[in-house]
Amino acid sequence: MDEALLRSLTPQVLGVLVRRGADFAAAEDAVQDALVEALRAWPADPPRDPKGWLVTVAWRKFLDAARADAARRRREDRVEEEPPPGPVPATDDTLQLYFRCAHPSLTPSSAVALTLRAVGGLTTRQIAQAYLVPEATMAQRISRAKRTVSGVRFDRPGDVATVLRVLYLVFNEGYSGQVDLAAEAIRLTRQLAAAIDHPEVAGLLALMLLHHARRASRTASDGSLVPLAAQDRSRWDTTAIAEGIGILQVALSRDRLGEFQAQAAVAALHADARSAEETDWVQIVEWYDELVRLTDSPVVRLNRAVAVGEADGARAGLAALAGLDDTLPRHTAVAAYLHERAGDPATAARLYAEAARQAPNLAERDHLTRQAARLNARR
Template identity: 85%
Template sequence: MDETLLRNLTPGVLGILVRRGADFAAAEDAVQDALVEAVRTWPSDPPRDPRGWLVTVAWRRFLDAARSDTARRRREDLVDGEPEPGPAAAVDDTLRLYFLCAHPSLTPASAVALTLRAVGGLTTRQIARAYLVPEATMAQRISRAKRTVADARFDRPGDVATVLRVLYLVFNEGYSGDVDLAAEALRLTRGLAAAVDHPEAAGLLALMLIHHARRAARTAPDGALVPLAEQDRSLWDTRAIAEGVGILQGALARDRPGEFQVQAAIAALHADAPTAGETDWVQIVEWYDELVRLTGSPVVRLNRAVAVGEADGPRAGLAALAELDAALPRYTAVAAYLHERDGREEEAARLYAEAARGAADLAERDHLTRRAARINARLRG
């Protein structure tokens, strides 16, 4: 049984049922029943048209459930008759599902969970393990999300930006449990980019490809974080980088810049440098200036301060940092790095230790603690 095929077909089938008038929860239940039947029968009797088969079986399961539920008798006009299967607008239906799962009435956490369940085809157990929460908790979250979007209708185009934001949130979760969320987000974004003619969808796909290409070099054998400047670049996936850069160039050529395109441009400049010392920091600062203009984000300004410190020297970076709120996440870690680059090691060690105490992520805490310990050992020696 080709599990990947089933997962790729699921959103299109679900989207068709929703378009035909099935409410989201009932449609999703019917599709799951069809998938179970596919797993049971396909190995011995594979269909010529897998997608059409799933649509037919899922729609029949939905009709059976609707007809047997007396509370839904008002839907007789919906269930009276069975549309013929056959080819349908798969891209359009899948796109509708992306928009539904990123509905503005959902919280970001619920939108992410529903997207992974409905569009990604993951089980509730897989999603729960990925987010390190009990399965019952995730099931409740998904059920609430389904109820929220049950009556949603699409009388106007969906918001691509919201869908992209949800996929970006999934990607940033990386890897946890038995589900590689970064790879899953990459797969879903590739599907979205193929479905919509939108430069920011291409920009996000390019960004994911370039970031994901560095994955093998991002951690040491003992699990410790390896900063970008210290990564073994021979471990980077050059094919993925080349694909991402090509997609990015096509998006930028349309002259409709957005934040994901700009982030991808910054990532591409890092990937293009043979060594960390050859990074074009001046151009990176220019792209950060554009990103600040587009977003106004304090986090972007924080990252820009690091780039300024590399392009114009650590004191220029510290001056840029001084303009920001010291309560920003990673502010103290950035200050520590810039002080270290400026040769003020005692202050850098103190700041690294302070940043480690406030780090929420264990791997980052260990990394910052090691930096502080390394400097202190140097000072003592």
């Protein structure tokens, strides 16, 4: 069974049902039922036209459900009866589905889950495993999301920024569970980049590729985190780096700078350096200045403080950090790093220990704890 083929056909089949008049939530349920049927039937009897087979079965599932429910029976009057057999039009509704799933009325977590289900073709169980939550919890989240968007019309203008934000959230979910969400986000973003000509879409794809290229070097054999400066750069994926930089260069040449392009430019400067010592921190600070202008994000300002500390010295970094809210995530860890670079190991050790207590995950907590222990051992 080719699961990649099923995932690629899912948004196309869903789009066909919605164009025929099916409500989004009911259509998504019918498509999922058809996918289950395909998993059962295809190994023994693979269809010559997989998309046509899925459309036919999903449409029948939808009509069966409509007839079985009084509320849906009223909707049945508005939809066509089963169309005659024949080829399915090649219209691709993937882009509309991105916009539908990333509707602003949804919470970010619900939008991510719905995108993975409706566009990514993942099952509820797979999404739940990726999020490390019970399947029932994820099913409720997806059901609420579908109810929220069920009345949204397809002809409403889409919000590219919302779609990109959802895809970025998917990417940042990481690599836990049966499904590699980072790789899944790259796959979905490639689809979006093929469907829409927008420099920020290209910028996000470049950013993902450049970050993902360093994946193999981010953890040691024992699972511990490896900071960027200590990573084995020979393990970086040079093919992904070259592709990401190429995509970014084309996007930047259009002179419509956005935050994902600027973030990708920072990642490209890291990827382009042959060693940590050769990193062009001055140019990285300049890109962070652009990001501050574009977003005015406190998190961007926090990352800029680190870059300033590398470009102009730890004291300058601490000065840039001084004006930021100390409750920001990872603020204490950044302060610890800059104090260590400034020659104050006692303060750095105390801050590393405090940052470890605030860490959002076990791997980061262990890393920060080891940093505190390393400095304390020297005293």
